[in-house]
């Protein structure tokens with residue numbers, strides 16, 4: 100009986116997921132020369148499909164050549180060679196019965212200018228994260244405040260990358276609106292202090308997200324999925340609550356629901372944590388205001404935690420557990436005792452060592 104919840108199919112639009120488990124998007128920094136990940140990184144994703152994950156996400160793919168890249172060796176999806184490399188993986192994921200999902204992002208003020216050809220960092224406002232960049236050990240540069248031209252240029256980057264994903268055959272296209280990257284920077288007063296139409300009220304701070312989603316939706320065919328990932332935390336200044344309270348969070352989700360998306364992916368640090376001083380979790384607060392299918396992620400690592408997470412969401416995504424354990428899906432099915440990995444355990448993801 101318990102088996103039924105996790106391993107029962109789930110319908111999103113025209114897609115039937117074979118179970119409720121998926122691979123969360125994970126950057127691997129392996130695309131050194133040509134914007135194409137190392138073969139072993141692509142093979143790793145294929146093996147997760149083979150292990151019967153229902154959804155397999157790519158790493159965050161960068162959207163434009165000018166300013167979107169936040170880490171060395173990130174992948175791109177706008178040249179035919181890049182499209183062909185991903186197409187090959189998508190075909191293999193399909194052959195194993197999984198759905199292939201592409202995630203794309205612009206890092207905004209989390210930029211490492213040296214890895215962007217234009218050497219630029221751009222953001223809603225001229226404000227840098229407080230903490231040092233852990234990779235360079237230096238402060239993040241003060242970003243340029245985005246002009247209307249910049250906004251338009253960045254939106255085009257999302258559109259071009261979505262087009263690449265469509266040609267590569269991805270079933271779903273996800274816009275990364277979480278983790279303190281560009282879209283999240285617009286949504287949060289912590290990083291958005293603009294006084295034009297893109298700043299101030301929640302409605303105004305949501306404008307950039309809406310324009311990205313609406314523009315991308317125009318190039319995503321009706322038979323593919325469009326998803327947005329959201330969070331209340333960012334990779335830099337992690338302790339900061341990016342939304343002020345539960346009302347503001349729910350107002351943002353309410354605006355998201357009005358856009359042409361098919362599902363929401365909610366990223367938490369720990370899915371069990373109560374949010375904004377309420378007695379509800381992020382998933383419960385989100386569920387309250389959206390009828391859309393909901394994915395949840397954050398310290399879901401064994402059968403019990405999957406079951407608990409699925410009480411307030413439809414799909415459970417795993418980051419570290421599925422990264423480090425190629426049999427994770429089957430181990431969850433078997434109810435095996437599994438470890439809760441720490442962030443440091445995942446550092447192997449950024450090394451040249453092939454993962455199982």
Ligand SMILES: Cc1cc2nc3c(=O)[nH]c(=O)nc-3n(C[C@H](O)[C@H](O)[C@H](O)COP(=O)(O)O)c2cc1C
Pocket residue numbers: 123124125126127158159202275277278328366367368396397398399416417418419420422445448449
């Ligand atoms: C190596 C690694 C790379 C990650 N890269 C991304 C990314 O590109 N995009 C994203 O949205 N989240 C990224 N994350 C966050 C994961 O998707 C996930 O939200 C996080 O690991 C929490 O889930 P977990 O507790 O199951 O690991 C990354 C996490 C890890 C461990």
